Amino acid sequence: MNEKWRSHSARQRIEARAAAQVRLNKRMENLKSIRTAHDISLAQLSERAMLRPGQILLIESGRIEASPQEAERLAVALGVSVIDLYQLTDTDKILMDLFQQLNPEHRSAVLNILEEDEF
Numbered sequence: 001m002n003e004k005w006r007s008h009s010a011r012q013r014i015e016a017r018a019a020a021q022v023r024l025n026k027r028m029e030n031l032k033s034i035r036t037a038h039d040i041s042l043a044q045l046s047e048r049a050m051l052r053p054g055q056i057l058l059i060e061s062g063r064i065e066a067s068p069q070e071a072e073r074l075a076v077a078l079g080v081s082v083i084d085l086y087q088l089t090d091t092d093k094i095l096m097d098l099f100q101q102l103n104p105e106h107r108s109a110v111l112n113i114l115e116e117d118e119f
Helices: 010-022 031-037 042-049 053-061 068-078 090-101 104-117
Strands: none
Touching: 031 053, 031 068, 042 053, 042 068, 053 068
């Protein structure tokens, strides 16, 4: 496995899981615009994120949703937060800000509750 992924911080992994919970029924509307703003081709992103180009195209178009792991890989490859990839409402942003202020133990508890309820 790529060294970049092994060194990925626990905070970023928690953020990816939280964003995955918040993003229900949301497309990664910002993925393509961020990719093009960074002047990164589909092939380059595919290589950096270790995802197939076709899979990225499907995610960009909203035909499939990225898993939390895929979202994390894309964010790292683009040098942005997972949250930046989604078009969040103001309420989503407030919830994410509050979530990020929690200590790791409380974050984990919130994620466990969300996963149990399968939002």
